[in-house]
Amino acid sequence: MIRIFLTGYMGAGKTTLGKAFACEISVPFIDLDWYIEERFHKSIRELFTERGEASFRELERNMLHEVGEFEDVVVSTGGGTPCFFDNMEYMNGCGQTVFLDVHPDILFRRLRVAKLQRPILQSKTDEDLRTFIVEALDKRAPFYSQARYRFDAGYLESRGQIDESVQRLRQLLGL
Ligand SMILES: Nc1ncnc2c1ncn2[C@@H]1O[C@H](COP(=O)(O)OP(=O)(O)O)[C@@H](O)[C@H]1O
Ligand SMILES: O=C(O)C1=C[C@@H](OP(=O)(O)O)[C@@H](O)[C@H](O)C1
Numbered sequence: 001m002i003r004i005f006l007t008g009y010m011g012a013g014k015t016t017l018g019k020a021f022a023c024e025i026s027v028p029f030i031d032l033d034w035y036i037e038e039r040f041h042k043s044i045r046e047l048f049t050e051r052g053e054a055s056f057r058e059l060e061r062n063m064l065h066e067v068g069e070f071e072d073v074v075v076s077t078g079g080g081t082p083c084f085f086d087n088m089e090y091m092n093g094c095g096q097t098v099f100l101d102v103h104p105d106i107l108f109r110r111l112r113v114a115k116l117q118r119p120i121l122q123s124k125t126d127e128d129l130r131t132f133i134v135e136a137l138d139k140r141a142p143f144y145s146q147a148r149y150r151f152d153a154g155y156l157e158s159r160g161q162i163d164e165s166v167q168r169l170r171q172l173l174g175l
């Protein structure tokens with residue numbers, strides 16, 4: 001039985017790599033954000049705005065527990081998922097966890113063009129965004145570092161790089 005959780009900061013490539021990796025090993029793919037959006041018929045942005053972050057995190061934990069029961073699955077979590085409740089412990093208890101480690105400069109480059117979908121980032125200027133990423137990584141490091149595996153996900157800018165990353169991840173996990 002294969003149950004893999006990909007974790008890491010926003011823009012680390014959890015969705016991009018998770019989708020390609022699941023396809024490569026022929027296992028169903030679940031993106032936790034998309035799962036939540038489908039389940040509640042609302043975007044993550046709407047859920048954040050309407051309920052506030054604390055309530056979103058509870059809902060996210062409940063949905064994590066739901067997908068954590070599925071057998072044979074690759075799950076891309078949200079960037080904050082490992083950092084609330086005992087979510088990291090939960091994931092380590094029922095599957096293999098991977099931290100997608102990406103340098104803050106690369107995260108900045110990726111996120112400055114993709115911040116509108118992310119409620120935590122949408123109103124930030126470039127300068128604010130850069131500082132915010134560095135500080136958030138610092139705060140979140142103790143959680144991300146609990147993952148069983150660490151993977152360099154800094155190379156996802158082209159189809160070729162994604163394919164190469166998929167093979168490297170496969171090797172890392174021995175699959
Ligand atoms: N070639 C690229 N140029 C610019 N931005 C990119 C490129 N490839 C991916 N991105 C952005 O980088 C981010 C990483 O992808 P994603 O899989 O959504 O990360 P995560 O799920 O970890 O937040 C995405 O927001 C995407 O828009
Ligand atoms: O880091 C975070 O706190 C969040 C990351 C997002 O997921 P991605 O990491 O897939 O962007 C999404 O769950 C929400 O906007 C909050």
Ligand SMILES: [Mg+2]
Pocket residue numbers: 014015031033076077078
């Ligand atoms: Mg994602």
